[in-house]
Amino acid sequence: MTRRVAPAVLLLVTLLAGPAARADDWPTFRGKGRTGVAPDTNLLESWPEGGPKLLWKAVGAGRGYATPAIAEGRIYTLGDGLSTAADKDEYLSCYDRETGKQLWKTKTGQPWNEGPESWQSSRSTPTVDGGLVYVITPQGVLVCCQAADGKETFRVDLKEAFGGKKGDAWGYSESPLVDGDMLVCTPGGDAAMMVALDKKTGKEKWRCGQEGCRGAGHSSIVISKVGGRKVYVQTTASGACGVDAASGKLLWSYPIDQTTAVIPTPIVRDDMVFFSAGYRRGGALLRQVAAGDGVKVEEVYGLNQDLANKHGGVVLVGDHLYGDSDDQGIPFCHEFATGKRAWKERGSGKGSAAVVAADGHVYFRFQDGTLALVKADPAGYTEVSAFKIPDSDARPSWAHPVILDGKLYLREQDAILCYDISAG
DSSP states (O other), X not given: OHHHHHHHHHHHHHHHHOOTTOOSOBOSTTTGGGOSEEOOOSBOSSOOTTOSEEEEEEEOOXXXXXXXXXXXTEEEEEEESOTTSSSSOEEEEEEETTTOOEEEEEEEEOOOOOSSGGGOSBOOOOEEETTEEEEEOTTSEEEEEETTTOOEEEEEEXXXXXXXXXXXXXXXXXXXXXXXXXXXXXXXXXXXXXXXXXXXXXXXXXXXXXXXXXXXXXXXXXXXXXXXXXXXXXXXXXXXXXXXXXXXXXXXXXXXXXXXXXXXXXXXXXXXXXXXXXXXXXXXXXXXXXXXXEEEXXXXXXXXXXGOBSSSOEEEETTEEEEESBTSSOEEEEETTTOOEEEEOOOSSOSOEEEEEETTEEEEEETTSEEEEEEOOTTOOOEEEEEEOTTOSSSOOOSOOEEETTEEEEEETTEEEEEEOBOO
């Protein structure tokens, strides 16, 4: 009898649990593991004209390019000049995930108004962990708030406390990393290129210096493991580097020539590190190797200009990399292990393309507000569907898409849009 009942019980449990390959949260930039690849399955293979079904539209996010962070049934983002605020200041805001209703907003500081208008405003995606939400303002102030009600817990000025500096003129945009009881981020100073803080109090645990550091880039830290050692991998304006997670010791660095800005977050697979920089700089693949009491890197292939990416990011699906050629609106596919190009084709949108992947497809969000569904297939560029995001003409459509539990979330300045992309 047990043998006959067990399969039925297992089937019932599976049905009640729903699709096993879906994530619970997308709590930071590029999701868990910061891969930009969602584990969702059973998603739409194509969209109707005009795009998938819009479930709701929230307002009050303000100006900005931060993506939504989603955790415990809530959505968080950063922006200034909110339609729901009486001033033009910057706020961390929170929304109900099911309805899009704004639940609270907490002022984080002054708006970022440096440079041309399209360069202005907030850009750091919040990180959510253990009832707390962390964000870094463009001015370099790390702010921690209670996730429940937005009450501020602490703040740390990365410039004042650690001599932090940016490697460009566009302000900080990193999403802090939470690892155990540590909160890790990148001030970009010579004496404190990277720092680890107590995630509950903001008190310093360690700092990692890097002589001659040109300053922080826009990348967010990724965790890797080499020979049993945990290594924090990051790119700054000086290039790629690896820091010992336990001690804060700088383990390795891979310098690059100075360029306008270094933005994409690295990709880690096993002991391999892929990183990219735009402005024709290129992408490179490194292998981390345990060496004595440290770690060194070996170059698998050096900077390949065809793999340059400005700020749309690159994703690794299977054995291939997908991204935009610098900011040209020309998606590429290259073999991860060799850097060899599989294809490079112009999409239906224009300008820099931000990317996320899920269920055998790559979603390219072009600067002009076009969102394209493209097969993740090295055999060729196949754009299945595309639609124009509403109200995407005022400023560049740069915020990275988010996919979670069959929903597609798009930040478009003051609005957050939630689409149903589940196949049922």
